[in-house]
Amino acid sequence: MPDEAIISLRGVTKRFGSHTVLEDITFDVPKGRITAILGPSGTGKSVLLKNIIGLLRPEAGEIWVDGENIVGMREKDLYRVRRKFGVLFQDGALFGSMSLYDNIAFPLREHTKKRDKEIRSIVHEKAGLVGLLDHLKKTPGEVSGGMKKRAGLARALVLDPEIVLFDEPDSGLDPVRVAYLDELVVNVQRETGATFFIITHNIPSVMRTAEYMGVLYQAGLVQFASREEMRTTDNPIIKQFLSGRARGPIGMDEMAPDGSAVEEELEAQEAARFGDEDEPEIMTV
Numbered sequence: 001m002p003d004e005a006i007i008s009l010r011g012v013t014k015r016f017g018s019h020t021v022l023e024d025i026t027f028d029v030p031k032g033r034i035t036a037i038l039g040p041s042g043t044g045k046s047v048l049l050k051n052i053i054g055l056l057r058p059e060a061g062e063i064w065v066d067g068e069n070i071v072g073m074r075e076k077d078l079y080r081v082r083r084k085f086g087v088l089f090q091d092g093a094l095f096g097s098m099s100l101y102d103n104i105a106f107p108l109r110e111h112t113k114k115r116d117k118e119i120r121s122i123v124h125e126k127a128g129l130v131g132l133l134d135h136l137k138k139t140p141g142e143v144s145g146g147m148k149k150r151a152g153l154a155r156a157l158v159l160d161p162e163i164v165l166f167d168e169p170d171s172g173l174d175p176v177r178v179a180y181l182d183e184l185v186v187n188v189q190r191e192t193g194a195t196f197f198i199i200t201h202n203i204p205s206v207m208r209t210a211e212y213m214g215v216l217y218q219a220g221l222v223q224f225a226s227r228e229e230m231r232t233t234d235n236p237i238i239k240q241f242l243s244g245r246a247r248g249p250i251g252m253d254e255m256a257p258d259g260s261a262v263e264e265e266l267e268a269q270e271a272a273r274f275g276d277e278d279e280p281e282i283m284t285v
Helices: 045-052 075-082 102-109 117-128 143-156 175-192 205-210 225-230 237-243 256-274
Strands: 006-014 020-030 032-039 059-065 086-087 163-167 197-198 212-217 220-226
Touching: 006 045, 006 197, 020 045, 020 059, 020 220, 032 045, 032 175, 032 205, 045 059, 045 163, 045 197, 059 256, 102 117, 102 143, 117 143, 143 163, 143 175, 143 225, 163 205, 163 237, 175 205, 175 212, 197 205, 205 225, 212 237, 220 225, 220 237, 225 237
Parallel strands: 032 197, 032 212, 086 163, 163 197
Antiparallel strands: 006 020, 006 059, 212 220
């Protein structure tokens, strides 16, 4: 890997009961670059993301974030490490009763002692970065899906995180809006210099944005490499997935039953721990 790693996974294994979702996952996320993890539905992409941020803890392995192993870390220290992250959730996870301005300002009000004037300046700066300055008085119900994504990205950036995590950022968007979002992601990453880590199954989007990528399949990491290396690989799983072909080692229903069960169990655990996922406390990181 040509760059310093800001996130390193070493032998990470995560199980739910008898079902192994992730097994012996090892890779490095280069600092200051855009990295993506792909894979068929039900292969543990979201579970991987939740382990990296400490919402779930693996049964085995180490997860290093900026030089600290978060596996087994005390909650107080884990909270401190989480301050290095910003998160853009699938649906933006905006508060429906708040304006876009108040949604973006929320982490600053919750986690800093900044005065209103300073908060206003930061919100306007981040909103300008994503092209939302003219829409800050609107509520999420009054804007398009693309604007919600941009507001979610602005909120993820207000604390100037070193790492921004994207969980299926293009879900619910048409191909044109996805292309615009991809362009925005690349431009914002260049502007901020932060590390962007994307979980997705959208191949064209990844090819437009990510410099490094990995593919998950049957609980394992098939390969992690640069975009160019992945394009030219001879691995049949990666070739099939990146090309979107029906013929190959990846079957249509292979992951569906176990993957669905895991997602249901995970959602239940999160609901019990954090409450309504439409307004989660963790989104303030």
